[in-house]
Amino acid sequence: MNLLAIETSCDETAAAVIAETGDPARPWQLKSNVVASQDAIHREWGGVVPELASRQHLRDICGVVDRALEQASVGWADLGAVAVTQGPGLLGSLLVGVSFAKSIAWSRGIPLVPVHHLAGHIESLVLQHGELALPAAVLVVSGGHTSLYFIRQPGHYELIGRTRDDAAGEAYDKVARLLGLGYPGGPIIDRLARGGNDRAYAFPVSRMTHADRNQPAATAPPGLLPPHLARSVDFSFSGLKTAVMRLVQAKGAMTDAEIADIAASFQRVVVEALLDRTFEAASWLGARSLGIAGGVSANSRLRADAEARGAKAGLPVFVPPLSLSTDNAAMIGAAGLRRFRAGITADWDLNAEASLAL
Numbered sequence: 001m002n003l004l005a006i007e008t009s010c011d012e013t014a015a016a017v018i019a020e021t022g023d024p025a026r027p028w029q030l031k032s033n034v035v036a037s038q039d040a041i042h043r044e045w046g047g048v049v050p051e052l053a054s055r056q057h058l059r060d061i062c063g064v065v066d067r068a069l070e071q072a073s074v075g076w077a078d079l080g081a082v083a084v085t086q087g088p089g090l091l092g093s094l095l096v097g098v099s100f101a102k103s104i105a106w107s108r109g110i111p112l113v114p115v116h117h118l119a120g121h122i123e124s125l126v127l128q129h130g131e132l133a134l135p136a137a138v139l140v141v142s143g144g145h146t147s148l149y150f151i152r153q154p155g156h157y158e159l160i161g162r163t164r165d166d167a168a169g170e171a172y173d174k175v176a177r178l179l180g181l182g183y184p185g186g187p188i189i190d191r192l193a194r195g196g197n198d199r200a201y202a203f204p205v206s207r208m209t210h211a212d213r214n215q216p217a218a219t220a221p222p223g224l225l226p227p228h229l230a231r232s233v234d235f236s237f238s239g240l241k242t243a244v245m246r247l248v249q250a251k252g253a254m255t256d257a258e259i260a261d262i263a264a265s266f267q268r269v270v271v272e273a274l275l276d277r278t279f280e281a282a283s284w285l286g287a288r289s290l291g292i293a294g295g296v297s298a299n300s301r302l303r304a305d306a307e308a309r310g311a312k313a314g315l316p317v318f319v320p321p322l323s324l325s326t327d328n329a330a331m332i333g334a335a336g337l338r339r340f341r342a343g344i345t346a347d348w349d350l351n352a353e354a355s356l357a358l
C-alpha cells in the first residue's frame with residue numbers, strides 16, 4: 001500500500017509517499033520526500049513568525065504534494081491512505097496540513113491517519129534503519145522539544161525525561177542570535193564550532209539531582225528509574241543561554257575567533273548534557289539500542305560523540321540521515337503506517353492540536 005503523508009507543523013511544508021515492504025524487519029520504503037523550507041522568510045525576523053508560516057503553507061502545499069506524487073510515480077488512485085501531523089505545533093500551520101489531508105481522504109474515499117509530530121521523529125529511525133532492537137531509548141531533540149522516550153513495544157513511547165524550559169534547538173537558535181549569527185542557528189553554530197576551542201569557556205549546565213519540594217515531580221513514571229536518575233533525566237537549557245548572554249554583554253565587540261570559541265564551548269556543554277543523561281538512562285533501563293532524532297540530531301558533534309560513546313558502551317546508536325532529521329513528511333508517513341496497521345484512523349471532525357500528548 002502507498003500512503004501519502006503531509007507535515008506542516010512549523011515552517012516546512014512537506015509531503016512524502018511511503019510504501020509498505022511486507023518485510024517485518026524493514027517495514028517501510030521511502031518513495032519520495034519533498035520539503036519546501038520557509039527559512040528564507042523567517043530569517044529576516046530571527047525566528048518563525050506564525051502568521052507568515054501559515055500563509056506560506058497555503059501557497060506551497062499544492063505544489064509540494066504534486067511533486068511528492070510525481071517523484072514517487074504514484075497517482076491519486078494508487079493511494080491507500082493519507083497521514084497528517086495533527087500536532088503539536090503552530091495551530092495555523094497545522095490547520096493547513098490537516099484540512100488538506102482531510103480533503104484528499106474525503107474526496108478519494110480513503111482513510112485519514114492522525115500522527116503526533118514526535119512519533120514521526122522517532123519513526124524516522126525505523127524508516128532508515130529498520131525496526132530497532134527493543135527495549136530502546138530514543139532522544140528527540142528539535143527546536144520545540146527535548147524529550148527522552150523508552151520504547152518497549154513498537155509504537156508505544158514512554159516519556160521518561162524532558163526539558164523544563166528551553167528545547168536544545170531553541171537554545172542553539174537563541175545563542176546564535178546573541179552572537180549575531182543567522183537563523184536557524186543550529187547549523188551555523190555547528191559549523192563555527194569546528195574551528196573553535198570547546199574548552200575556552202566553562203559554561204554551566206543545570207542538573208536536577210536533589211530532591212526539592214519546590215521542584216515539579218520527575219517526568220519518568222514512578223518506579224521506572226531510581227529517584228536520583230529520574231530527576232536528572234529532565235533537562236534545562238535556559239541557564240546556559242543566560243550564561244552566554246552575560247558573557248556576550250561583558251565582552252562587547254568580539255572577534256571571529258572568540259565567537260567560534262563561544263560556539264564550541266556552548267556546543268560541548270549541550271552535547272554532554274544530552275548524551276550523559278541519555279546513556280545513563282539507557283544503561284539503567286537495559287536498552288538494547290539507542291536512537292537520536294529531530295532537527296538537532298543533524299549536529300555533527302552530537303552524532304560523532306553519540307557514536308563514540310555507543311561503541312564504548314557496546315550499545316548500537318542510530319541517527320536518521322540529514323534529510324530525515326529536520327522536519328519532513330517521510331517520518332510522518334512511517335509513523336502513519338504504523339498507526340494505520342494498529343487500526344487507528346481519524347473521523348472527519350479531526351482537529352489540529354497545538355499541544356498534544358504522545
Ligand code: KG4
Pocket residue numbers: 010141142143144145168169170172173184185186187190294295296297298299300325326327
Ligand atoms: O525538528 P526540527 O526541524 O523542527 C522542530 O520540530 O522543531 O528542528 C529544528 C531545530 C532548530 O532549532 C535548528 O537550529 C536545529 O533543529 N538544528 C540543529 C542543526 N540543524 C538543525 N541544531 C544543531 N546542529 C545542527 N546541525
Ligand code: ZN
Pocket residue numbers: 117121142143294295326327
Ligand atoms: Zn520536528
